[in-house]
Amino acid sequence: MNILYNTIFVNGEAFNCSRTMSLYDLLIYLGFQIGSIVVEYNKEIINSNQFSNIVLVDRDRLEVITIVGGG
Template sequence: MQNYLTIFINGEPFSCDSSMSLFDILIYFNVEVNSIVVEYNNSIVDKTQFNTLYFNQNDCIELISIVGGG
């Protein structure tokens, strides 16, 4: 049996399986993990937690791209 829940990514609802970690979702969206900052329910997530962070119904994440330049 699969359990689905809705989380919000940059303000948009996204339905995912409850077994998906933050890392799984980033891979699903083809996000370059090393060039992003993730905010989870208003707190910055350390990259070492990407594989162990799982979601609850209505959690919010913001994906912030790091852009280099000069």
């Protein structure tokens, strides 16, 4: 069986992922805590309730920013 991949860019780094992978799947796979990140998807900030609805395509660009609390 031949699985085809998309090449996407996460924080500037190339990453190969399955053509059926959603944004949510990718973020979980990479170990991000969904409640403490902000995601820019192709230069648009995405609400976390939309992560599962976005299927990644070749050449997509993601910037993932982790929110850190402190004091």
